[in-house]
Structures are given as structure tokens and as C-alpha cells.
Amino acid sequence: xxxxxxxxxxxxxxxxxxxxxxxxxxxxxxxxxxxxxxxxxxxxxxxxxxxxxxxxxxxxxxxxxxxxxxxxxxxxxxxxxxxxxxxxxxxxxxxxxxxxxxxxxxxxxxxxxxxxxxxxxxxxxxxxxxxxxxxxxxxxxxxxxxxxxxxxxxxxxxxxxxxxxxxxxxxxxxxxxxxxxxxxxxxxxxxxxxxxxxxxxxxxxxxxxxxxxxxxxxxxxxxxxxxxxxxxxxxxxxxxxxxxxxxxxxxxxxxxxxxxxxxxxxxxxxxxxxxxxxxxxxxxxxxxxxxxxxxxxxxxxxxxxxxxxxxxxxxxxxxxxxxxxxxxxxxxxxxxxxxxxx
Numbered sequence: 001x002x003x004x005x006x007x008x009x010x011x012x013x014x015x016x017x018x019x020x021x022x023x024x025x026x027x028x029x030x031x032x033x034x035x036x037x038x039x040x041x042x043x044x045x046x047x048x049x050x051x052x053x054x055x056x057x058x059x060x061x062x063x064x065x066x067x068x069x070x071x072x073x074x075x076x077x078x079x080x081x082x083x084x085x086x087x088x089x090x091x092x093x094x095x096x097x098x099x100x101x102x103x104x105x106x107x108x109x110x111x112x113x114x115x116x117x118x119x120x121x122x123x124x125x126x127x128x129x130x131x132x133x134x135x136x137x138x139x140x141x142x143x144x145x146x147x148x149x150x151x152x153x154x155x156x157x158x159x160x161x162x163x164x165x166x167x168x169x170x171x172x173x174x175x176x177x178x179x180x181x182x183x184x185x186x187x188x189x190x191x192x193x194x195x196x197x198x199x200x201x202x203x204x205x206x207x208x209x210x211x212x213x214x215x216x217x218x219x220x221x222x223x224x225x226x227x228x229x230x231x232x233x234x235x236x237x238x239x240x241x242x243x244x245x246x247x248x249x250x251x252x253x254x255x256x257x258x259x260x261x262x263x264x265x266x267x268x269x270x271x272x273x274x275x276x277x278x279x280x281x282x283x284x285x286x287x288x289x290x291x292x293x294x295x296x297x298x299x300x301x302x303x304x305x306x307x308x309x310x311x312x313x314x315x316x317x318x319x320x321x322x323x324x325x326x327x328x329x330x331x332x333x334x335x336x337x338x339x340x341x342x
Contacts, residue, residue, distance in 0.1 A: 159180070164184045166185060168189060171190060171191045179196065181199060185204075205226075219240070237259065246266055282303060284304045286305065286309045288308040303326065
């Protein structure tokens, strides 16, 4: 193989040219073998070929990792106005404003319709006088009846003074047991300390009369009128005051045990330390009255009303009272808790 040449088309780099020279000039067989091995090693690496044609575009690769957030850009130009929205709900009424100044006086109004012809002055005056005379005659007749009864009235026990006019009379301390005072006029009369046991005073008028310390057990006082009357310390046990009207009366320390006060009106009264044990107070009205320290033990309070009255936490004794639809403490109450023994 001496003098052989390596095909020049294999030579594609300076390194391969060196191998060819070494091969041709080597003098030793071993050297040639070594050069052949080296040449083979270099040749196996291959030569860099010419650039081939551009290949087809490959498929799109997967998205890369999101990069960091960039800085905010500059503000853009203001856009055009949007369309007008729907009208919102009405707001709440505002506070009243201050009163404005008075307006100017208006013009004169149109004339009204003509009224009906009036009565003759003399006729109208005469009619008025006749009405007043009739009223006075009725009052005179009533006074004459009262005076006649007063004249014949016997202010003694079991006397008859029905309808008598006893206005402002001083009857204090008298024994008037069983007297008939039905329909009598006792306004401003003084009966302090009088004994009126079993007296008939039904329908009597006794406004601002005084009965302090009087004995009035078993008295008949149905439908009596006694506004502002004073019954303090009086004894009215077993008396009948049903349907009486006694507004703003004073019953302080009075004894009304077993009394009948069915339907009585006792508005605005003073009932402090008053006894009502076993009394019938059905439908009684104690509106705005003061019952501090009073006793209603075992009384009948069906449909009674204590609206506005002083009854709570002031020593009122309700023990054993019977309630049904009773207005107590500002509400309808059946008093269930007061049946318990104390």
C-alpha cells in the first residue's frame, strides 16, 4: 500500500489531511498501523455537511411559563359618555323646611250665593224668650218640688226625705238610720259622723258632700252621683253602690267589705288603705285611681278595669281575688297567680 493515495473526496478537513501525510511517510509497519487507527478514529466522526433545505414548520409547542407582570401603561383617552340609565327609586322625604314668608294678599273673591230670607227680628226674639221661659219654668217646678219635700222632710231615723233639697245642709252626727233620701239633693252637705245604716239613697245627687267617719252599712246607693264626695274612714259594708258614678272621690281607709260595686265608675279616686274584701267589683272602673295598700282579698274582679291605676308594687293585696278579663297592669289579666295561698 506504499505510495497509495487516499481519495481526495474523503478529505474534508485539515485533520484528515494530516492523517494522509502520516500514512504515506511512515517508515515502520507499527507506525502505519497506529496512523491507520488514528485515521479511523477521526474518520468515524464524520464531516460537517452542507446546510440542507429548510424543513417544514413544526407544530406549535406548549405555552411557556407566564412572565412577570409588566408596568402599568399610561392612561388612555376618555371614552364617549354612556347611555342614560333607568330612573332609580324615589328617595325618602327630606326634613320639613323652614316656613316661608307670607305670600301676597290674594284678590277679592267672587260674591257668594244669596242667603235665604231671615226671620222677622221680633219673631226670632219672641221664640228665644219662649224657650228660656219654658226652661225656667221647669227649673222652678223642680225647685218647688224639692222645697216642698224639704219642708215636710223629717231628718230622723226612718224619716221620709225622698227628693228633698238638702243643698249644703249640716247633718253631721245625726242618727238617720233607715231614712229615705231617694233622689234627694245633698250637694255640699255635711254628714260627717252621721249614722245612715239601711238608708235609701238610690239616685241621690251628692256632689262634694262629706261622709267622713259615717256609718253607711247596708245603704242603698244604686245609680247615685257623688263626684268629689268624701267617704274617707266611712263604713259601707254590704252597701249597694252598683252603677253609681263617683269620680275623684275619697275612699281612703274606708271599709267596703262585701259591698256591691258592680258597674260603678270610680275614676281618679283615692282608695289608699281601703278594704274591698269579698266585694263584688264586676265591671267596676278604677281608671287612674290610687289603690296603694288596699285589700282586694277574695273580691270578684270579673271585667273590672284598673287602667292607669296605681296598683303595682304598692302593697295591693290580691289574694284569692277572682279575675276574668280583668284589666290589670295595663293588660287583660286573669290573675292566675293570686289564687295561691300566701
